Amino acid sequence: MVVSVSILFSAFFTHLSLGYRVMNPLSVLFSGITQLVEGGLGVEGYRVLRVLTAVVVGAALAFSGYLMQLSTKNPLADPYILGVSSGALFAVSLTLSLAGFVTHPLMIGVRFLTAFLGGLVAYLATLFVASRAGMTPTSLVLAGVAVGTFFYSASLLPQYFISRDIHKLIAWSMGSFVSPSASVLVLMVLMLSLTTCYVFFVRHPLNNLQVSDDFVRQLGRDPAKLRRYSTLLASLMTSLTVAWFGVIGFVGLAAPHISRRVLKSSDLVFVLPVSVVLGSLLLTVSDLLSKVLIVGVEIPVNVIASMIGAPVLALALVELRKYGS
């Protein structure tokens, strides 16, 4: 925990200092915060906002991934793999191409709501297909891939019919933190706190969800409800990130997986906090790479994050095969 937090801090400050110009991270932080509080957004404010977004989105995705893994009893689950992100992407893509990139405050709500609905529909579809296919870890993943691919492809369609804001649409859908927003950040922090409160409150039964529904019942909780609420919260958080920053895959899978591996445990009390920090770290580093790897060009953060995350999925799959499940 201490190690991962300290690495996160160094990544955070490196992120602040590097960019088009190299700056002193501390002065960027202070003047950035002042700018954010006072309103006018300069380079410093932008950098602070962007790195904070990466941190919070990483945390939210890792948190969502972990909750989905618990509620499906499947270490391969993740909002992207189970199709939630693509479902949300499709819904928002449709809305945006119909309404355009309107900057009305109401649009925050609309984008979020459609993303949530899209994500939820996709998730239910995945669960439906998987339960018909025996609900093994691999059938769940394959069902997610089927549903996710469907929605991802469907989300590309509007781009061919509507040319308005097409570049913005494409840039958004590829997953990037190029245009962070303070109000979205606040919303995400609220959402993350709400989920944290809920999870803290039910941490023991939730921990037992990994073992057996009977243990959950013995602790006085309904396992079905617990699954429903944690899935709902995970979908909400994921949809919120997709609505603004597009699809960022594999963080939800990789962060909990790595932390379980490192801690050699799957006790929620240890694994969840470390996963959340690792998720933040993963996206902070990915976003850092995405802006400095090629000078003057922003690579979508999803490209980097997935290049780190996908091998972890491969590793997890091999392990699952090797040791049986």
Next chain:
Amino acid sequence: MVLEVSRLCVSYDNTQVLRGVSFTLGEGIAAVVGPNGAGKTTLLKAISGLINYEGSVKILNKDLSSLAAEERAKLVTYVPPIVDVMPDMSVGDLILSDPLIDRELLEQYVYLFELSTLLKRRLSRVSSGELSRALIVKGLSRNSRIIALDEPLSHIDMRFQLILLKHLRTLSKEGKTILIASNQLNPLLNYTDKIIALKKGETIFTGNTTDFIKTNTPEKIYDVKFETILKDKYIDLIPTP
């Protein structure tokens, strides 16, 4: 009486699985026997408050349904048969995931059931007997008044069967009420104070081991003829083809 069950009925999707089961238990070991699908698991879950039922279940004269979850969990523990767990979990995580556990007792049980070298091992890599021992350790460590074990003998080897049964006997002498749902009549018969035999959701026999044999209940349960071997008061049932 520690446990009083009367006219207990349970239905799943409109089919009645328990049809008016009644019995009382004091301190001691009770075996719940009966063919597959007779309702043993259902009975244990009902008296542990894990599923809905009709009729009445009283623990220490208090109605089970009136107890808060916390209170109920301290009074009765259900130990499930081996379950489908998250493959990434370790044995240590499994047994520590109960907030009501008595840590000191847990350490003793880890030693008794020889799990100390397995604590870091992931559940996808333990044998079914090892998993079963971990579940038993987890259940016993809660130190509740009533302990309901579902098929605890099915996966563990003969040595651990004896270790478990002997220990349960000690616990029952110390005042615990223990229910064991199992079809491993040997060696179970030699460790029970009472037998509850279920068939198709009804009690076809309640009483002690001697009467269980005398009334020819094993044959009624399984539709198989048995030869009874008695040696130094130790009973063995041998099925005859």
